[in-house]
Amino acid sequence: MDQEQVVAKSKARGSDIWDSLRTLVYAVLIAVGIRTVAYEPFHIPSESMLPTLLVGDYVFVSKFAYGYSKYSVIFSPPIFEGRILGSAPRRGDVAVFRWPQDPSIDYIKRVIGLPGDRIQMRDGALYINGEPVKRRRIEDFERRDRFGNVQERIEQWEETLPNGAQYITLNLSKYNSGDNTGVYTVPAGHYFMMGDNRDNSQDSRVPVEVGGVGYVPADHLIGRAEIRWISIDQSASLLKPWTWFGALRWSRMFTGIN
Template identity: 45%
Template sequence: MLRELDEKTGDGSPRPPPGQPYRRTLFGWVRFIVSLAILAILVRSLVIAPFNIPSRSMTPTMLVGDYLFVAKWPYGYSRYSFPFAPEFIHGRIGNGRPDRGEIVVFRSPAVPASSYIKRVIGLPGDRVQMIAGELHLNGEAVARETAPVFAEPVDDAGTCASEPGSNSRLESADDGSLVCYTPRYRETLPGGRSYLVLDAGDSTADTTQEFIVPAGHYFLMGDDRDRSADSRFPAVPGGGIGFVPEENIIGRALVIFWSTDGSASWINPISWFSATRWDRIGSGF
């Protein structure tokens, strides 16, 4: 019996004589591919997963065209950690929970099939309010100081919110290209975590009611405060996200592994390199 097993490979096919190459059987290839697929699902579900930035709501921290890895293990696991969100999983498995200031990927309460990315501002029990464009937490204004203005290239004047009431301004660079300049501030939350936000001007969410975060939920906001549909708005399809249940949180933003400005063309391989924003690759949060 031992000799019989030794003369066969792991997939049951005969082992070739010494000096002859091994050829995997069809069954062996199927088992190999299935094993890789299971391993990929486990890694994506339990360890790390890719995510791309489709909108500007997290500008200036993240830009459209950034690709990042999301860490799954810091907050434990819920049904949304796994493909197809199996309904037999309830709540969260594990004790880790997000802290104020961390950037998380989550499923939208309004459209659970869609994944969003925002910054954690309010924890369960916190009171959150915007007053004249400034963030208040538990009755106190969050520390905010002026930072260097944010300059971003734009394709046309319409993409820079420079109309009356806006804080942004549009200028032409020496080469004739258009640049949009927007005021930028550094906020520092209780506990010391700080980050940069944009203030593009007056918006409907510059002054809000006071929100009290329910147990088991989080209040999330984008860093581009005037162009982010976040917890300041009700959770409706095509609108805001409201309070986000903790089971909807998928993981924590970890590091940017690729970034492109969108100018690449599939038929022009040289443009793949010229469109890459090399300075953003490797940036963490």
């Protein structure tokens, strides 16, 4: 093989490597762009939003629903303040936001109070601006084991907000501290968030200084949870791939979130 052939092959290998790197860079940039401006996937790690969201649900969150803040971008660079192309959340939206105490941590709750609203809980019932939110008792939520056996029954209520948004809440106990509160007046530019699992949710009823959520600033909103795209129960093991298929909750896959 002469020197020209060696040089040609070397150039060809260099070109192939560069093409591969360029393709990888483009793929990363496209993925980051979609995650920043369109949809971002999130995993549900806790039961604070039962029965709407289960542990092991994976949801797509619309990033353009509320516009963009610095928290919409990976690593949250301080490139601008406030929100751009923003629109206000609707009461009843299930929203992902950054925890005011530590903005590196994501939370997911339901938007209950808008700026200026007065929110209160009385004997487990939700009041907005002095008026009780319409609710009705429905069949119990059944917590089941992997074999389908009922382990626990929990009281369920269907709430209907003033704007017509409907969803289901759980009531674990009649004597929880969050069932009777003072009146919370939502500051301008902030939102009041609550979990659907009312007795098992650290939300805006608890001040941020003691580990709760407190009032959520508008620029901490990430987006609206719109669809469950996959759901895996806790019987699956990461190190046992043969358990993955049986752990899928097929009926929850690609379903909307109310």
